[in-house]
Amino acid sequence: MTSETMTDIPSTAATAPVEPSTAARNRLVIALLLVSTFVVFLNETIMSVAIQPLMTDLGVTASAAQWLTTAFLLTMAVVIPITGFLLQRINTRPIYMLAMAIFSVGTLICAVSPGLELLVFGRVIQAVGTAIMMPLLMTTVMTLVPPESRGKTMGNISIVMSVAPAIGPTIGGFILTHFDWRFMFILVLPIALGALALGAWRMKNVSTPRSTPLDLISVVLSVLAFGGIVYGLSSFGEAASAAGEHGMSPWIPLGIGLVTMVLFVWRQLTLQDKALLDLRTFAITNYTLSVVMMAIAMMALFGVIILLPLFLQNVIKLDPLQIGMMLLPGSLMMGLLGPVVGRLYDKWGTTRLLVPGSIIVSAVLWGLTLVDQNTSIWVILAGHIALCIGLAIMFTPLFTASLSSLPMQLYSHGSAILGSVQQVAGAAGVALFIALMTIQSTALTAAGTEPVTALASGIRLGFMTGAIISLFAIVAAFFVKKPPANPEMAGMGGH
Helix, strand or coil: CCCHHHHHHHHHHHHHCHHHHHHHHHHHHHHHHHHHHHHHHHHHHHHHHHHHHHHHHCCHHHHHHHHHHHHHHHHHHHHHHHHHHHHHHHCHHHHHHHHHHHHHHHHHHHHCCCCCHHHHHHHHHHHHHHHHHHHHHHHHHHCCHHHHHHHHHHHHHHHHHHHHHHHHHHHHHHHHHCCCCCCCHHHHHHHHHHHHHHHHCCCCCCCCCCEEECCHCCCCCCCCHHHHHHHHHHHHHHHHHHCCCCCCCCHHHHHHHHHHHHHHHHHHHHHHHHHCCHHHHHCHHHHHHHHHHHHHHHHHHHHHHHHHHCCCCCHCCCCHHHHHHHHHHHHHHHHHHHHHEEEEEEEHCCCCHHHHHHHHHHHHHHHHHCCCCCCCCCHHHHHHHHHHHHHHHHHHHHHHHHHHHHCHHHHHHHHHHHHHHHHHHHHHHHHHHHHHHHHCCCCCCCCCCHHHHHHHHHHHHHHHHHHHHHHHHHHHHCCCCCCCCHHCCCCCCCC
C-alpha cells in the first residue's frame, strides 16, 4: 500500500465504498486491537484489592505494596508521550507484536515473582506494553474508520477505556477469594500469549511509517515532567498517612515535574514538526475542550474507583468479593452503553449527550457527599450504576470529538496526548481524593472521633472535591461540538 493511498483513507472512506476485502481487514485489525487493549488495561486496577494479601504474603508495608500501582501508573505516564513518535516510525503489525510481547513478558515475571522487588519490575514491564496499545488503537481507528461511523467504533473503544479499569477490582476480588494472588497474572498470561499468537497470524499493516527525528532532549524532559508529576501526585496520600515519616516530600518530585513540564512544552512548541509531541493539537479549540472534559471525567472515575471500595470495606464492612459484586453492575452497564452511545453520537452529535452525562456524574458525586456508616448498600449500588451511566454517555463523544477535530497528520500525537492526560488526571484524582480523605480522617481521629466515623467523613470530603470539579465539566459540555467530516477544512482555531 503506497503512502498516497494511506493518506487518502479517511476522506476516501467518507465518500466512496470501501472494498469488501479491505473492510474485512480493517474490522479484523480493530477487533484484535480492542481485545488486546482490554486485556492489558485490566491490569491498571486489578491490583487495587490485592494490597492487603500481598502485605501478608510478602511481609511488606502498605506503602511498599502500593508501589505495584504507583509504578504501573508512573511507567504509563512516562512511556505514552513517546508513543506518538513510535507510531510514526513503526508499522501496525510490528508495533502490535512489540507491545503484546512486552506485556506478556511482564505478566510472566509477575506470575513467578518470589518477592516484591521482582513483582514491581514485572508491573513496570507490563505498563510499557499497555502504554503502547492505547494510542495504537486510537490512531488506527482514526485512520481506518470514516467520520460518519466513528461514534459507533469509539463506543467499542470506550468499553476498553472505562470498563476494563472499572471491573479490575471485581476480577481481582474474585481471584483473591478463591486463589493465590499470583493467579491474577497466571490467568491473564495465556490470554496475552493467545492475542500475541493471533496477531502474529492475522494482524495486518494498515499504516505507512515515515522517517521522523527523535529529539533526545524532549525524551528526557518528558520522562522528568510526566514521571515527576504522576509520582508526586501518587505520593500525596502516602505522605499524609505516614504522618511525617515519609522519606521525601511529594512536593519535590511534583515541583521538578512541573518545572520540566514547562521546559518540555516550550521545546515542543519550538521544534514544531520535529516535536516529540506536537502540541499544535491544542490550537484546535474543540480538541482542547474535549481533553479538559476527559481529564475531569477520569479524575472522577479513578477517584471513585479508589474511594468507594475503601468506604465499602472499612465503613460498611463488606469483604473484597462482595465489593467486587457491588461494583460489577455499573461496570457492565458502562460496557453495554458504549456502542449505543456511539450510535447516538453519530446521529445526534455531542451536546445532547455530554450535557446530560456531565449532569448525572455531578449529581451522583454530590449524592456521595452524604454517605455514612448507616447508608444502605442499595443506595450505594444505585449511585454507582448512575455514575457509570453518566460516564458512559460522556466518554464516547469525548473520544470521538477530540480526535476527529484533528487533521490526519496529528492523529498519533493527539492520541498520545489524550493518553498522557488520562494518566495524569487519573493519578491526580486518586492523589487528591486519598490525600483529603487521609488528612480529614486523621485530624478527626486525633480529636477523639470514632475511627469509622472519621474515615467516613474523610471519604465524604474526597467526594465533595470531585463534585465541585465536576461542575466545570457541565459548563464545558455546552461548548464541545461535533467536528466536520474534514477537519483540515475547519481551520486550526475552529470548533
